[in-house]
Amino acid sequence: MAMKIFCENTPLTDNDCFVIFSREKSCFDFPLHTHKELELNLVLNGAGASRVIGNHMGTIGDAELVFVNGETPHAWFTDGCRSQRIQEVTLQFAPDLIDDKLLNRNSLTALKRLFEESRRGVLFTEQTALEVAPALRRIYERGSAGGMQPLLDVLAVFNTLSFASERKLLSDLTFVQEKDMSYSQRLETVFAYMNRNFSRQISLRDVAETVNMSEVSFSRFIKKATGQNFIDTLAEIRLGHVSRMLIDTDMTIAEIAFCCGFNNMANFNRIFKRKKGMPPHRFRTLYINKKIYV
Incomplete structure (x- = not known):
């Protein structure tokens, strides 16, 4: 249900x-x-x-x-x-x-x-x-x-x-509508690309090319726009998708992690706990327990 x-x-x-x-x-x-x-x-x-x-x-x-x-x-x-x-x-x-x-x-x-x-x-x-x-x-x-x-x-x-x-x-970038968070068309393009491709390995160069910027210029751009570097921004986008799937699906945590571009479970668990303050299984349990059925 x-x-x-x-x-x-x-x-x-x-x-x-x-x-x-x-x-x-x-x-x-x-x-x-x-x-x-x-x-x-x-x-x-x-x-x-x-x-x-x-x-x-x-x-x-x-x-x-x-x-x-x-x-x-x-x-x-x-x-x-x-x-x-x-x-x-x-x-x-x-x-x-x-x-x-x-x-x-x-x-x-x-x-x-x-x-x-x-x-x-x-x-x-x-x-x-x-x-x-x-x-x-x-x-x-x-x-x-x-x-x-x-x-x-x-x-x-x-x-x-x-x-x-x-x-x-408080909430991750991808748990909300990024189009309302974008401060420029260029940033909207970047978010759209990362959200389409979050499940595969993408590089700084891949994303920079979508807005015709050098890697150095793009690094400065994403830092100014989000307050984070490219790696952390991509991880936050992936974690937003992870969180949604933990709440809305019955997939295992490992399946969700791999679907969202995390190929190393130890690294995934470390990043998730650092960002959320708890392991993914506890997040799933606590969040679902605070929901209601309508």
Whole structure:
């Protein structure tokens, strides 16, 4: 039976700029889900709980702030959290609240980049989470107030977040739609080639030739575009396909590894554990246990 993820219908209407919730609870009880809105989620006093964003899984600390495009599967789970007073503030808004024409203006370059990164899920530092927490509480308190001030407060929060240099992208490149992550036609071509050929051995020269670049120039290009060298970028793309197959198929781990271009199981297991923080069999078990059937 194919496993699907719960699709949430949020209360946001076409006439709303955003919707915000604030709650105190003792556990996380919402399943792994998607929705069309972008979401900023703040969790305080939830140390030991776990987050799932795309094919990323991790344990959270005392202050957690994540920005995620709702189309990427996401959820938080109680797991090792023992707090009886978890505080959570969730802000959701439609992708067209700030349209592409405005995002393409020079002064909004940093914000555009943040919105693009949200498909992979963006984790901010605890310091940043604590910095914006009071502003999010004020937005919640003013939520029903008239005028533009609540919206201006939201924009101020995202202005702060767009310039937060210490942030981490969570899900792999290939677990989300790369076309939305591409910053140029050239990068889109590169991703398309690597996704078509990830199952076979491909070289730096092979990929560089698809965009008519020398190997040296291409190495600089891919490093600037992804923050990683070619080998690590290719490995991440392959791991994205591995993760999807671990979740969606009954193939053995060895079969999946070889199908995704890993010809050495010891090397595959080492890379997977380094990237995911756990071996592939544990990833498969944990992820599937957090899914629901619909």
